[in-house]
Amino acid sequence: MNVGPRTLDFTGRRVLVAGGSKGIGRCIALAFAGAGAAVSVCARGQAGLDALQADAHAQGIALHVHAGDLSRLEQIDHWLHAAADALGGIDVLVNNATGYGMADDEDGWAASLQVDLMAAVRASRLALPWLRASADACILNLSSIAAQQPRPGAAPYGATKAALSHYTTSQALALAPDRIRVNAIAPGSIAFADGLWERRRTEDPALYQATLAKIPFGRFGEPGEVADAALFLCSPLARWITGHVLNVDGGQVLMG
Ligand SMILES: NC(=O)c1ccc[n+]([C@@H]2O[C@H](COP(=O)([O-])OP(=O)(O)OC[C@H]3O[C@@H](n4cnc5c(N)ncnc54)[C@H](OP(=O)(O)O)[C@@H]3O)[C@@H](O)[C@H]2O)c1
Secondary structure, three states, rough: OOOOOOOOOOOOOOOEEEEOOHHHHHHHHHHHHHHHHHOEEOOOOOOHHHHHHHHHOOOOOOOOOEOOOOOOOOHHHHHHHHHHHHHHOOOOOEEOOOOOOOOHHHHHHHHHHHHHHHHHHHHHHOHHHHHHHOOOOEEEEOOOHHOOOOOOOOOOHHHHHHHHHHHHHHHHHHHEEEEEEEEEEEEEEEEEOOHHHHHHHHOOOHHHHHHHHHOOOOOOOOOOHHHHHHHHHHHHOOOOOOOOOEEHHHHHHHHH
C-alpha cells in the first residue's frame, strides 16, 4: 500500500494567487509562502501589494507581486509571464479574485462575469503551458456557498459562482489527461478587517445578524480556515482529489 507523502511542505513549488493582496487571497498567499512555496500575487492596487510585501518581509518571507487588472485578458497574460519568469514556472494557480458584483444591473453582472468567472477561465487556459510542464500541477478556484444558496440581492454573484463551480468540474475532466487537478473551495461567510462582512456589520446590520444566526458555530469564518483547506487541496495529501468543490463554511450551508 502506497500512503504517499504526508506533507504540507511546498518547498520548490511555484504558486500564483490571483487577487491575493487582501482577505482570503492574502492569507492563502502567505500560507503557501510560509510553507516554503515561491509565490506570486496579482491585484490592482499597488498599496495593497506593498502592504502584503511588508508583512511578508516582517515574517522573513519574500513574495513576487504584480499590479494588474485581471478583468483584462492581456493583463492576465502579462502577469503569468512575469510570474513564471520570476518563479521559474507555475505549479499551482489559485483563482481568488472577485468583483463582488451583487446588483442585478450591467455593472453587477460585468463585475461578476469578468472577474469571478472569466479571469479564472482565462488564467487557467493561459497558464496551461507551464502547468503541463509541472510535475505536480493543480488549479484551485474560489467559489462560494452563494452558488448553492439563492438569495435576493446577489443574483450575478451567485450565478457566476455556480458557473465557476461547474467550470471546476468540467476542467477537472478536461485536464486529467495532463495530470492537472482542478478543485474549488466554496467558503461560507468569512470576516476580516476591511472585508465584506466587516463593512456589512455597520452598513447592513440586519443582513449581518441574519447571516450570523445561520452559522451553526455562532461565528463567522476566518481567512486562515480557508487557507488551510487551500493548502490541503493543493498538496500531495489531496493527490487523488479532483473536480471537488469543498464547502469551508462551518456547516453554514446546512442551515439553508
Ligand atoms: N469573504 C467572504 O465571506 C467570502 C465568502 C464566499 C466566497 N468568497 C470568495 O473568496 C474569494 C476572496 O474573497 P475576499 O472576501 O477575501 O475578497 P476581497 O477582500 O474583496 O479581496 C479580493 C482580492 O482580489 C483583488 N482583486 C479584485 N478585483 C481584481 C481585479 N479586477 N484584478 C486583480 N485583482 C483584483 C483585490 O485587490 P485589488 O482590489 O487591489 O485589485 C483583493 O486582493 C473571492 O473569490 C470571494 O468571492 C468570499
